[in-house]
Amino acid sequence: MALDRLSARKALQNHIDHPLLETPFHPRIEALSRSQEWYVWAGYRAPLSLTDEEMEYTALRNSCGVFDISPMKKYRISGPDAEAFLDYVMVRNVAKLGIDRVHYTCWCNDFGHVIDDGTLFRFGPESFRLCCQERQYEWLSDAADGFRVNIEEETRAVAGLALQGPTSCRVLLNAGFSGVEALRPFQLARFPHEGGEIVISRTGFTGDLGYEVWVSHDAALSIWDRLFSAGALHGIQAVGYGALNRCRIEAAFIVPNQDFMTADHVLRPDRARFPDEIGLDWLVDPAKPYFNGRRAILEAREGKGLRHVLVGLEVEGNVPADGAIVYHRGKHEAGIVTAGIWSPMAKRNIAIASLDRPYGSDITKDFFVEIYALREGRYHKLMKRATIVSRPFVKLERRTKTPPDDF
Amino acid sequence: MKTYDAIVVGGGHNGLVTACYLQKAGLDVIVVEKNDWVGGAAVSRSLTPGFLYSNCSYVCSLFRPEIMRDLDLPRHGLQVLPYEGGAVLTRDGDYLANYREHDPHIREFARYSKRDAEAYERYSRDVTRQCRLIQPLLLRTAPDPFSFKPRDIQELLFIAKKFGDLSPHDLAQTLRFWTMSIADFLDEYFETDVIKAFLAISGIIGTALGPMSPGTAYVLLHHYMGEVDGSVGAWGFARGGMGAISKALAASFQASGGTIRTGAEVAQILTGKGRAEGVALADGEEIHGRLVISNADVKRTFLKLVDRDSLPETFLHRVRHFKMRGSSGKVNIALDSLPEFPALPKNSPCTKGDLHFTDSIERMERAYDDWKAERWSRDPMIDLMIPTQIDPTMAPPGKHFMSCFVQYCPPRVEGRDWTDADRDAFAETVIGQIADYSPGFRDRIIHMEVRTPRELEQEVGLTEGNIFQGELTFDQILFNRPVPGYAQYRSPVPGLYMCGSSTHPGGGVMGAPGRNAAAEILRDLKRHPKEMSAAHDVL
Numbered sequence: 040m041a042l043d044r045l046s047a048r049k050a051l052q053n054h055i056d057h058p059l060l061e062t063p064f065h066p067r068i069e070a071l072s073r074s075q076e077w078y079v080w081a082g083y084r085a086p087l088s089l090t091d092e093e094m095e096y097t098a099l100r101n102s103c104g105v106f107d108i109s110p111m112k113k114y115r116i117s118g119p120d121a122e123a124f125l126d127y128v129m130v131r132n133v134a135k136l137g138i139d140r141v142h143y144t145c146w147c148n149d150f151g152h153v154i155d156d157g158t159l160f161r162f163g164p165e166s167f168r169l170c171c172q173e174r175q176y177e178w179l180s181d182a183a184d185g186f187r188v189n190i191e192e193e194t195r196a197v198a199g200l201a202l203q204g205p206t207s208c209r210v211l212l213n214a215g216f217s218g219v220e221a222l223r224p225f226q227l228a229r230f231p232h233e234g235g236e237i238v239i240s241r242t243g244f245t246g247d248l249g250y251e252v253w254v255s256h257d258a259a260l261s262i263w264d265r266l267f268s269a270g271a272l273h274g275i276q277a278v279g280y281g282a283l284n285r286c287r288i289e290a291a292f293i294v295p296n297q298d299f300m301t302a303d304h305v306l307r308p309d310r311a312r313f314p315d316e317i318g319l320d321w322l323v324d325p326a327k328p329y330f331n332g333r334r335a336i337l338e339a340r341e342g343k344g345l346r347h348v349l350v351g352l353e354v355e356g357n358v359p360a361d362g363a364i365v366y367h368r369g370k371h372e373a374g375i376v377t378a379g380i381w382s383p384m385a386k387r388n389i390a391i392a393s394l395d396r397p398y399g400s401d402i403t404k405d406f407f408v409e410i411y412a413l414r415e416g417r418y419h420k421l422m423k424r425a426t427i428v429s430r431p432f433v434k435l436e437r438r439t440k441t442p443p444d445d446f
Numbered sequence: 447m448k449t450y451d452a453i454v455v456g457g458g459h460n461g462l463v464t465a466c467y468l469q470k471a472g473l474d475v476i477v478v479e480k481n482d483w484v485g486g487a488a489v490s491r492s493l494t495p496g497f498l499y500s501n502c503s504y505v506c507s508l509f510r511p512e513i514m515r516d517l518d519l520p521r522h523g524l525q526v527l528p529y530e531g532g533a534v535l536t537r538d539g540d541y542l543a544n545y546r547e548h549d550p551h552i553r554e555f556a557r558y559s560k561r562d563a564e565a566y567e568r569y570s571r572d573v574t575r576q577c578r579l580i581q582p583l584l585l586r587t588a589p590d591p592f593s594f595k596p597r598d599i600q601e602l603l604f605i606a607k608k609f610g611d612l613s614p615h616d617l618a619q620t621l622r623f624w625t626m627s628i629a630d631f632l633d634e635y636f637e638t639d640v641i642k643a644f645l646a647i648s649g650i651i652g653t654a655l656g657p658m659s660p661g662t663a664y665v666l667l668h669h670y671m672g673e674v675d676g677s678v679g680a681w682g683f684a685r686g687g688m689g690a691i692s693k694a695l696a697a698s699f700q701a702s703g704g705t706i707r708t709g710a711e712v713a714q715i716l717t718g719k720g721r722a723e724g725v726a727l728a729d730g731e732e733i734h735g736r737l738v739i740s741n742a743d744v745k746r747t748f749l750k751l752v753d754r755d756s757l758p759e760t761f762l763h764r765v766r767h768f769k770m771r772g773s774s775g776k777v778n779i780a781l782d783s784l785p786e787f788p789a790l791p792k793n794s795p796c797t798k799g800d801l802h803f804t805d806s807i808e809r810m811e812r813a814y815d816d817w818k819a820e821r822w823s824r825d826p827m828i829d830l831m832i833p834t835q836i837d838p839t840m841a842p843p844g845k846h847f848m849s850c851f852v853q854y855c856p857p858r859v860e861g862r863d864w865t866d867a868d869r870d871a872f873a874e875t876v877i878g879q880i881a882d883y884s885p886g887f888r889d890r891i892i893h894m895e896v897r898t899p900r901e902l903e904q905e906v907g908l909t910e911g912n913i914f915q916g917e918l919t920f921d922q923i924l925f926n927r928p929v930p931g932y933a934q935y936r937s938p939v940p941g942l943y944m945c946g947s948s949t950h951p952g953g954g955v956m957g958a959p960g961r962n963a964a965a966e967i968l969r970d971l972k973r974h975p976k977e978m979s980a981a982h983d984v985l
Contacts, residue, residue, distance in 0.1 A: 045538055045539075051557045052540070054550065054553045058549070082553070150615065174564045174567070175564075177560075192560065229532070303571065306571060308616055353573075
């Protein structure tokens with residue numbers, strides 16, 4: 040036994056020869072990549088773009104963009120206490136999550152600060168999958184002490200592809216997954232593939248019609264080929280993070296460690312955030328008798344514990360305000376833009392910003408953003424008016440329409 | 447006869463730093479050093495042709511970049527080379543490597559425990575948080591909390607503000623961290639012994655405590671708050687060995703007109719009319735100065751160099767009981783070729799960093815048990831480095847200098863002084879341990895320098911061979927270093943100052959005590975040094 044462990048451990052020694060991991064879809068993505076623009080996502084080599092970000096964005100909004108979400112951390116949580124455990128951990132009420140349903144959630148430390156956000160899939164009464172950005176195995180395992188629950192990381196074992204855009208349903212139907220058109224948002228179903236089973240959920244990160252396909256590591260390439268041949272006439276196109284990022288900003292979805300800092304990674308204690316400070320107050324279910332961080336969150340709500348607020352801004356003009364400082368009346372610093380783009384779908388200059396209360400909560404007018412636009416070796420310093428607007432910036436009817444329009 | 451403005455007793459790196467700042471501020475300064483070379487424990491000496499050893503200290507991280515900049519040390523030849531890697535070779539034939547890139551590092555820990563791999567992120571965050579609290583204090587004089595002088599109160603408020611940025615939970619953690627053992631601290635994060643052993647090393651280096659002794663968690667912090675060019679916590683080699691730092695300091699000092707006397711051992715610090723007024727050398731020669739600044743450790747300074755009758759009784763009592771216990775030895779080896787470690791993969795970056803063979807906390811603690819019995823550890827903890835894999839200046843091509851820092855090594859052996867035979871037997875335990883992991887190692891050895899606390903005390907002047915000039919435990923830091931009421935570089939004798947590692951913020955080749963001492967001296971002289979740049983912001 041000890042010897043087995045030793046040889047298993049030694050077998051992994053050569054990981055350093057491949058400092059970046061590759062997802063099971065990598066051979067296909069590598070073959071399609073003309074731009075060779077990569078970034079590192081949780082230790083994986085992932086495409087920033089494959090051809091041209093603009094074209095890839097267009098595919099996501101016009102036909103069907105395919106984004107490899109395999110590096111997403113995935114944990115299988117099962118056992119008799121799985122629901123009780125997740126109810127203990129999550130701010131949202133897990134008992135209300137139906138079988139074959141998915142919901143967006145977040146979880147907090149004892150001080151009510153958000154550790155991470157993610158999507159929780161329920162496959163059965165005692166079987167769940169949590170998908171998230173940061174490594175959570177240690178935290179979940181420690182939190183699970185005393186619960187009859189098994190936590191298994193399946194980041195490597197399960198590969199994921201997001202198919203997003205108006206023709207994504209048609210592509211899946213062409214690939215033979217009939218019945219997928221009946222899936223409502225946040226619903227999942229199982230389908231046969233090559234003698235095995237895959238899961239398709241109507242979920243995504245674009246605020247559009249879209250699905251996520253979950254397959255075992257070994258079936259990854261065959262599902263890729265199946266989808267791409269089925270989608271050939273429906274504009275299927277592999278996309279990188281740059282294009283996806285534009286869509287998620289339009290949908291006003293937040294990204295951990297970009298739009299907010301995760302509590303387990305901040306060095307400066309004041310950088311951690313309550314759910315209410317990053318627009319996730321609607322996830323919190325105070326009716327639950329207990330969940331981690333509950334007391335701190337409720338106390339912050341009652342007292343003056345909430346110091347920040349996440350807002351959507353529409354910025355005058357067309358220069359993206361990413362990273363800009365937000366001022367109130369051009370004088371008082373009020374916060375920072377965490378993400379900003381020109382939105383092709385809204386034809387507006389949009390931004391997600393974190394403001395220091397009372398800015399954004401009680402004071403909601405007279406904001407400006409200071410943009411430094413680098414123009415041929417000189418900064419154009421722009422003070423542009425910014426108006427708080429409702430989120431999402433882009434709301435598409437097709438996101439929820441069931442069955443989706445056919446193309 | 448000439449009277450200098452200031453005499454610095456001992457040309458260690460801190461003495462040189464003080465001397466540089468004072469000379470730059472317009473004082474006429476002489477550094478008096480007993481050896482024929484300067485540098486104290488930051489020296490590179492050639493003891494066999496073609497090879498240069500970092501004879502004592504061997505890696506650089508703590509040396510303050512503000513000092514390098516102020517004293518123009520790069521222009522005087524100082525270059526710090528970051529290194530990557532490191533590994534603990536385990537008894538089962540595997541190893542735990544230390545990689546510079548985050549994800550491979552996590553993956554390496556995950557070979558042993560997935561849980562521990564993730565815990566490492568939380569651990570790093572917590573240690574970094576503690577560093578951020580302490581680091582701003584390095585280049586500030588420790589305030590005396592009981593003096594109620596305006597400046598002390600102002601400095602206390604500065605510290606209070608730092609603490610004020612922390613949550614109540616973090617504050618409680620800070621107090622626990624400062625008092626815990628490194629073993630207990632690591633137990634709160636990790637389950638894997640080799641991971642804990644790897645991380646515990648920084649908690650015991652230079653300290654006569656075991657990993658299970660309370661206070662060792664803080665020692666770890668002391669080794670974490672350095673940087674190499676903004677990379678916090680990183681360590682590097684001084685190109686040309688640690689002597690390059692002293693050489694650059696000496697060159698900077700001389701370039702601004704300072705005088706260095708080597709081969710001149712100070713036998714006595716002269717006092718008259720209640721003030722320090724110079725030094726007497728071992729050969730009877732006297733050098734006169736308006737100020738005397740001792741770079742020697744607090745015991746050597748006040749128990750050997752200053753007349754008994756100029757010092758207050760309680761002060762002397764505190765000095766006598768200041769913990770300065772030798773705990774380490776050093777073996778420097780010239781090698782005919784690069785040793786092989788078959789357990790490590792070929793071309794692995796980890797050989798370029800620090801190698802260790804102590805794969806459990808228990809072995810580390812057992813090594814300390816030997817020290818308590820006044821024996822050198824039979825199974826020692828070795829911090830092994832081969833800087834010539836990166837630095838081309840210390841050995842001929844293809845040949846290598848290996849530095850082995852060894853713990854534990856007592857100041858006396860079973861109640862008696864060290865003998866040459868003891869020293870050789872001590873070296874043999876070190877060579878034997880390395881040879882267990884590196885076949886043919888003995889055959890590569892061309893020359894060897896073995897240093898026990900005896901040699902460190904005799905040559906460098908460190909009492910008991912304690913490399914930090916006094917242990918870095920919570921009872922001996924900040925306003926308690928070295929003696930309460932005398933933690934601001936001034937001594938009971940007017941005109942006599944301290945600038946060595948016995949003073950705040952302590953040991954390691956940091957230079958901060960030297961700079962802070964210069965600041966206090968200049969303050970007493972009512973001078974405002976423009977050569978002293980503001981401390982850098984915490985990154």
